[in-house]
Amino acid sequence: MIFVVAPIESSKAIMNLNSKKILYSLSIIVAFFAMFIFSYDKWADPIVDFGREVYIPWAINQGKILYIDIFYFNGPLSPHVNALIFNLFGTGINRIFYFNFVVAGIIALLVNIVARQIASNFAAFISTMLFVFLFAFCQYILIGNYNFIAPYSHEATHGMVLSLAMIVSVLFYIKNNNRLMPFVSGFLLGLTFLTKSELFLAAASAILMAFIGLWRISGIKRGIYFITTVLILSLVPIFIVYLTYLQIMPGEKAIESVIGSWKYAEMPALWNLPFYKASMGVNDLAKSASIIAFVGAFYLIFIGIIIAASHFNYNKFNRLSIITVMITLVPSILFAIIFYLWPSYILVNFARPFPLLVAGSLLVMIRRTWVAGSFRTVAAMIFCTFSFVLLFKIMFHTRIYHYGFYLAMPAMVTVACLLFSWVPDRLKRVAKNPDFRRPYLTGMISLFVVIIACFISISSVRYSMKQNKVGYGDDVFFTSKKGVLVNDAVTWFTEHTSQDSSLLVLPEGVMINYLSRRLNPTAIINFMPPEIFMFGEENILASIKDNPPDYAVLVHSDTSEYGYKFFGIDYGVAIMERIRQHYVDTYQLGATPFRSNRFGMSIMRHNKKTD
Incomplete structure (x- = not known):
């Protein structure tokens, strides 16, 4: 048994x-x-x-x-x-x-x-x-x-x-x-x-x-x-x-x-940024x-x-x-x-x-x-x-x-x-x-x-806050209200520029390059404080001078968490001066960047006469 x-x-x-x-x-x-x-x-x-x-x-x-x-x-x-x-x-x-x-x-x-x-x-x-x-x-x-x-x-x-x-x-x-x-x-x-x-x-x-x-x-x-x-x-x-x-x-x-x-x-300069110190809790x-x-x-x-x-x-x-x-x-x-x-x-x-x-x-x-x-x-x-x-x-x-x-x-x-x-x-x-x-x-x-x-x-x-569609076809995703302006920018470039036009987005927002299928001719695709420290502002500026894009887009971004509030004012000043000197305002979406807490973009066209 x-x-x-x-x-x-x-x-x-x-x-x-x-x-x-x-x-x-x-x-x-x-x-x-x-x-x-x-x-x-x-x-x-x-x-x-x-x-x-x-x-x-x-x-x-x-x-x-x-x-x-x-x-x-x-x-x-x-x-x-x-x-x-x-x-x-x-x-x-x-x-x-x-x-x-x-x-x-x-x-x-x-x-x-x-x-x-x-x-x-x-x-x-x-x-x-x-x-x-x-x-x-x-x-x-x-x-x-x-x-x-x-x-x-x-x-x-x-x-x-x-x-x-x-x-x-x-x-x-x-x-x-x-x-x-x-x-x-x-x-x-x-x-x-x-x-x-x-x-x-x-x-x-x-x-x-x-x-x-x-x-x-x-x-x-x-x-x-x-x-x-x-x-x-x-x-x-x-x-x-x-x-x-x-x-x-x-x-x-x-x-x-x-x-x-x-x-x-x-x-040291990178890890001493307030963002990374706060991230590590030190x-x-x-x-x-x-x-x-x-x-x-x-x-x-x-x-x-x-x-x-x-x-x-x-x-x-x-x-x-x-x-x-x-x-x-x-x-x-x-x-x-x-x-x-x-x-x-x-x-x-x-x-x-x-x-x-x-x-x-x-x-x-x-x-x-x-x-x-x-x-x-x-x-x-x-x-x-x-x-x-x-x-x-x-x-x-x-x-x-x-x-x-x-x-x-x-x-x-x-x-x-x-x-x-x-x-x-x-x-x-x-x-x-x-x-x-x-x-x-x-x-x-x-x-x-x-x-x-x-x-x-x-x-x-x-x-539930992501109700705004961004992109078209196989590039569609849903996001917050910022996505509306991203879509507007992509539409503008599609309607007003040729496919081979080049584009630089500062300090961040290279998604616009991707969705509009516009290449960035420079070697830098992000201008946030860590990238400035890693790659060096002089190297970045040289890349822009050597390969000036046809268009530049300034995208509002508050970078206070890094210890610098606005691009072109608190950091990246020389880069912003270069953009201001050689590019002219062409189209405005939302609020003017870097002046308030409101989001917006400025599309600028390269003025070749200033080169």
């Missing part, structure tokens, strides 16, 4: 597990498409950043050479990937949207795979749903672009998918000893180098931790084979790109092109630390209530009582009330304690690996390292909006694994309570459902 029942029970358990996996997968797919439809065509910003993301690939296809004809501050991979998308499927913003939809889907899959290796299947499900609901399609502030469909920088999303794919290949090697995987890991690490420096640094740190983990659980020989192979293979894509650039530019310039953003990593460290402590205390209170209620349930009633359920729901109710009263405070400070939670998890996993390492602890140590290093750029101002949409995403996954797998597993062993997880997970699920609902409500409000 025993031999008959045991296989049957085992078979039922397997069927139950498979049913849960199918349910989780279907739920994630439904949520993914629902969020895509919910936010459809409302991801991009018509003025800030995203115009660069579509203009440069289009310009490359028109014969422009990155780093020579276009000044650029990131790695070369993403612009050429997007140029390839345009080549294969036709030029259109929607082509980029759809490709990024696929990239976001792959990231969701990779997040799920990694989370299943380091935590429970349920924690992996929660982690993936958090990515879908809070990061992939979100917009929490007035400016778009901080999502995975229309990112402010494709290096962020491309680098993320490459890094996560690298981590998955590393974990497969550790688990299955597939000797091909280190070659894959190395090549992916090299590709990540060609995106953004912070992503490469995080990925490289994960590789180092993988070496340490292999050393502890499999011996130094296997660890040396792994890291040697990874380092050698990582040079392959970098060397290929270098050789390619060497055919069209001098060796020194080719090296600068390959290293991308690393060239500007140690530029403009007022005491205030940042106090907020982290304050919000962290609420985390402890909320988690403590759920743990205490779960423990109380077991000791007093030995069953899931109504009282216990009510107590575990208290944090959810409190969070909803706080969000209702102070939504901006929640948005800005919700993720502040993430570095502490991730660092704590990392230290625990390092200790466990060092004492008695297992695959799961090594895998968790690797991912925690990746998550923690990625937070360096926003360490004292961690957030899920703005740059946090990609920098804080792995940390959010780590926190989900911590709260939905590592903490309950540990407490279950300590309390020796077989039913501890039920009330605990009831409280945690309700809390995270409320959190997701609150943040979706913010995105919903932002997207």
Whole structure:
């Protein structure tokens, strides 16, 4: 009888597990498409950043050479990937949207795979749903672009998918000893180098931790084979790109092109801008630390209530009582009330304690690996390292909006694994309570459902404000009222200028170049303070003098967050003088730029007599 029942029970358990996996997968797919439809065509910003993301690939296809004809501050991979998308499927913003939809889907899959290796299947499900609901399609502030469909920088999303794919290949090697995987890991690490420096640094740190983990659980020989192979293979894509650039530019310039953003990593004038100090939270460290402590205390209170209620349930009633359920729901109710009263405070400070939670998890996993390492602890140590290093750029101002949409995403996954797998597993062993997880997970699920609902409500409000269509055909997207003037400017250039007319937009707004299909003859496409510091005002001015555009458009932009309010008045004065001397006002849209807080544009025509 025993031999008959045991296989049957085992078979039922397997069927139950498979049913849960199918349910989780279907739920994630439904949520993914629902969020895509919910936010459809409302991801991009018509003025800030995203115009660069579509203009440069289009310009490359028109014969422009990155780093020579276009000044650029990131790695070369993403612009050429997007140029390839345009080549294969036709030029259109929607082509980029759809490709990024696929990239976001792959990231969701990779997040799920990694989370299943380091935590429970349920924690992996929660982690993936958090990515879908809070990061992939979100917009929490007035400016778009901080999502995975229309990112402010494709290096962020491309680098993320490459890094996560690298981590998955590393974990497969550790688990299955597939000797091909280190070659894959190395090549992916090299590709990540060609995106953004912070992503490469995080990925490289994960590789180092993988070496340490292999050393502890499999011996130094296997660890040396792994890291040697990874380092050698990582040079392959970098060397290929270098050789390619060497055919069209001098060796020194080719090296600068390959290293991308690393060239500007140690530029004091750039990182001393108020914008970056505030972004990192180092403009007022005491205030940042106090907020982290304050919000962290609420985390402890909320988690403590759920743990205490779960423990109380077991000791007093030995069953899931109504009282216990009510107590575990208290944090959810409190969070909803706080969000209702102070939504901006929640948005800005919700993720502040993430570095502490991730660092704590990392230290625990390092200790466990060092004492008695297992695959799961090594895998968790690797991912925690990746998550923690990625937070360096926003360490004292961690957030899920703005740059946090990609920098804080792995940390959010780590926190989900911590709260939905590592903490309950540990407490279950300590309390020796077989039913501890039920009330605990009831409280945690309700809390995270409320959190997701609150943040979706913010995105919903932002997207409801985007009712104005920008562009035509495959370039259509919806945005705020600024998009109306962008459309008017594009229409003006289409009706009053020839297709081969050149156009310069200052200080930002290269989307107008892209939508009107008018090339910028200069090497600079953005005149914001960081670009002025990176490329040098003299170099920029020389580029304008050598390649004067037929038209210039002044677009109102308040850049006070950088410490300089208006272009041409507080910075870029010499560039503005050049424009004023050699261009005449031709057409006005909205308010006159740089005179008030009202948005507007001035279209100016080149007066060749002044040259």
